[in-house]
Amino acid sequence: MIQYIVAEWRKLHKVQLGLIGLLMLGISSVIGFGIYYMNRAVFIEDTQSIVMWGQLTFYYSQIFYPALLAIFVGLCFMPEFERTTLEMLQANHVSIKKLVVSKLLNLLLLLLPIQLLLVVFWLFALWLDQITVFSELVLHLKWIFLSLIGSLGILSLQAYLFVKTRNIAKSVAYAAMGAVGGFVLLFIGDRLPLFYPYSQPMIALRSRALVDFPRSELVLFVGINLLYCAVFYGLTVRELQKRP
Structure with missing residues (x-):
């Protein structure tokens, strides 16, 4: 499995995908921060940090992020359909299951620094506003990790x-x-997005709830994303194996 992951990592257009991710994150951050600063005067004292987080992550996770993931997947899988690459892989008995898993894992690895930049942007904006929230940092890093789980589906x-x-x-x-x-x-x-695949990153980042997961909701979140991942992973493998 390690060999598959390393091989796919080398094939991945990391710089191109990274720049696309930065562009999407940059545009959504401008929108989120713009809305926050236009309404900052009406926010209750000591809630600015969490409200800023909600504004920063909502438009990114709900509007821009699904398209970003689609672009990442397309650019990652496209080489297999160029010329007769897929047929050659099958002829050489390359495991399609391991191939798909390695691609998904590499995409998650590439997404990690992009997601972490959300925290960096948030901390920088808070620093400009002279707001200190180091006590919240671990919680937000947890949400970043959960957003990767929410990306799997x-x-x-x-x-x-x-x-x-x-x-x-x-x-x-x-x-x-x-x-x-x-x-x-x-x-x-309010509950419908909990079951909707394209809302899972927004749920993970708590962009609307602005509070940590209750235990029952966290279990539901992980279960739903693992289910989506298993179902569509299986369908993807099946579709690839159907190719002559």
Whole structure:
């Protein structure tokens, strides 16, 4: 398995994907901070840090992040469909299951520093506002870790959509529609996003709740994401194995 991970890591366009991630994060951060500073005067004292976190992460996680994951998946899986790469891999008895797992793990590894930048941006903005919140840092790092778990379902779903369509534009469009659907669900009911795949990163980052997970909700969150991951991972492998 290690050999698969190393091989896929070498194939990954890390600089290109990293720049795309920074662009998405930068745009969403400008929007989030802009909304925060426009309304800062009405915030209750001692709530600025958590409100800023909510504004910073909400638009990123609910609107931009699903599209970012779709782009990452498309660029990661695309080389397998160039020329006869997939057929050659199958002819050489390369494990499709291990191939898909290694791609997903490498994407999570690449996403980690991008997600950590959320905390860096948040701390920098708080420093500019002369707000000290080191006591909250561990909690926010926990949410960053959980956001990677919340990414698994979307990564697996987008992997299946890309393998099915073999078209980045279509898979990104599906992700964009999924993100908009999650935004709409917020106006329908508070509990519906808990079960919606494209809302899982937002749930993980606590962008709306602004408080830590109750134990029951955390168990539900992990279970739902593992279920989505298992289902769409299986469908992705099955679709790849169907290719001649």
